[in-house]
């Protein structure tokens with residue numbers, strides 16, 4: 171195996187199985203892959219991750235100039251480490267306990283064992299003095315495991331989801347181990363300034379380490395201290411890619427076709443989410459249903475398109491959520507549909523990116539009503555696609571994106587009355603105001619895209635390395 175100077179460690183490899191292609195693999199869509207691939211190619215990079223199917227044992231292979239290092243997971247690992255501890259303990263706990271987290275010791279044991287496997291794979295492929303960048307909540311123990319195995323490495327970790335308030339985090343039976351795991355990194359990146367603040371607070375309360383601004387002093391085994399940087403690096407999208415898609419004639423034609431097929435309503439509202447209880451889909455449906463009931467909106471004039479792409483379908487809370495959402499959609503449509511018009515066009519499906527952009531172009535109002543969300547890239551994708559500066563973004567203040575996208579109509583999704591008023595304001599907003607707001611939103615997304623994000627993070631890591639070398 172060739173050793174790599176830059177190693178990304180993520181739960182998933184950046185590829186999906188594709189039996190029709192020559193290599194048997196294709197790129198999985200997503201901004202992270204797009205952002206990191208150019209840097210990875212330049213740096214002789216390697217990517218450590220799970221290939222996405224249980225019990226698949228594969229040797230490392232090269233794909234499009236990047237070395238991929240598969241980590242095998244058994245069906246039991248998937249159940250305990252991934253569906254269990256990652257998605258039924260950490261995910262609900264870190265999203266403000268919107269669903270009840272379940273604490274199972276067997277899940278934790280599997281989480282430790284699988285994190286160890288990822289750390290071992292990364293330690294093996296990393297060249298002497300390499301940089302390793304660990305991604306997200308499935309792998310919170312990897313930074314420390316790696317540091318112990320390979321003190322020569324510079325280690326970064328980026329947390330894509332929120333970090334909770336200490337009163338919630340404190341519920342976790344393994345809270346100290348998780349904090350120690352993360353503190354193995356030199357740089358710990360969060361989406362929002364508030365997330366970094368909550369992390370520092372948890373470190374002070376649980377471990378009694380000294381924290382100052384973004385710096386944390388972590389004791390070393392030799393009796394000294396090591397400085398860890400914990401700060402916000404808000405993630406973004408590949409804005410140019412969305413701009414290019416939004417310019418394509420076929421995609422623009424498809425947007426017109428979508429409007430046509432909905433009966434050319436005066437206004438189209440859009441929601442695009444993984445079907446997840448953090449996204450506030452029910453709050454959105456409730457607000458929209460009440461507006462129809464109140465007569466403030468009429469089904470002939472307005473349609474809500476809700477794409478809820480299938481997600482985590484083997485976790486109980488998601489099965490229940492799907493039932494609840496589909497019941498609500500059925501009720502609203504049953505009450506308000508006519509032969510010619512539908513209130514909610516609900517799609518429990520995943521679409522190619524081209525179709526998503528066509529939907530963004532077709533939508534007059536984008537509804538992002540997350541109850542808690544690390545960032546929410548959909549909000550940024552909508553904004554980037556609106557080349558004509560028309561359209562209105564309604565955005566939850568509980569999504570990380572709200573820190574940057576202050577020109578959206580910001581809402582508290584729990585305040586249904588407030589959500590209804592914001593929807594009305596969006597539907598009735600004069601084009602001048604739409605343009606003013608959209609221009610500001612687009613400027614922010616274009617000026618801070620995902621390439622800037624990865625460069626900022628890797629620069630911070632580089633500085634930490636330089637400081638360490640200075641001291642040594």
Ligand code: GDG
Pocket residue numbers: 199200201330331405442443444477479519520521522523526543544545546547548549551
């Ligand atoms: C996590 C954090 C943070 C969705 N349905 C389809 C589809 N998508 C794409 C969207 C967007 C992505 O998936 C979803 O990203 P989000 O940011 O909205 O949400 P999470 O999946 O929860 O992501 C989040 C993110 O990590 C990055 O750090 O922002 O807070 O929870 O790109 O467009 N794409 C396609 N078909 C679909 O049906 N092609």
